[in-house]
Amino acid sequence: MLKPYLQSDLAEAGCDEAGRGCLAGPVVAAAVILPPGFSNELLNDSKQLSERQRNNLRHIIEQEATAWAVAFVTPEEIDKINILQASILAMHNAISQLSPKPDFLLIDGNRFNPYPGIPHKCIVKGDATYMSIAAASILAKTHRDEYMSAIAKEYPQYGWERNKGYPTRDHRAAIAAHGTTPHHRLSFRLLDPQLSLF
Secondary structure (H helix, E strand, C coil): CCECCCCCCCCEEEEEEECCCCCECCEEEEEEECCCCCCCCCCCCHHHCCHHHHHHHHHHHHHHCCEEEEEEECHHHHHHHCHHHHHHHHHHHHHHCCCCCCCEEEEECCCCCCECCECEEEECCHHHCEHHHHHHHHHHHHHHHHHHHHHHCCCHHHCHHHHCCCCCHHHHHHHHHHCCCCCECCCCCCCCCCCCCC
């Protein structure tokens, strides 16, 4: 059972990201403030849910949340500042869009750069612990998946509508066969060490 909050007297925003381990596409973060008393028996870490469940919950969260926001950081920016800093930047960009502003931030994971003026707590496996982080994980994942399926039409050979940019065997084989696209993260190891280019 997910916990509704860490501190009941504060407006808490849960924050999470999706796409950190991908070879292609943006890293996407979401921040969500849920209203007092919010509950949904399906709400869980997005990785534990089916695509259909995530999409259904996305609509509920977007309709019922006190505030929510999603932010994308591009592959070019990821290559420039590294994936950890890009993930934190995406979270900061999502938080900055929230209205009303939260009193406190619940961050999934163990690394974060303080957001000006708002205290935070990092929680490992927070998306399986707190409702607001689980809600953020669902928004980040569904918005990113939707984007990857859209750009897959432009580059059908990479199978992004299926693998969403993650390092599957088929995705790595497509990179070996067709090279990279503007959506690939050039600072990542794109090829399977066991796949020869020659």
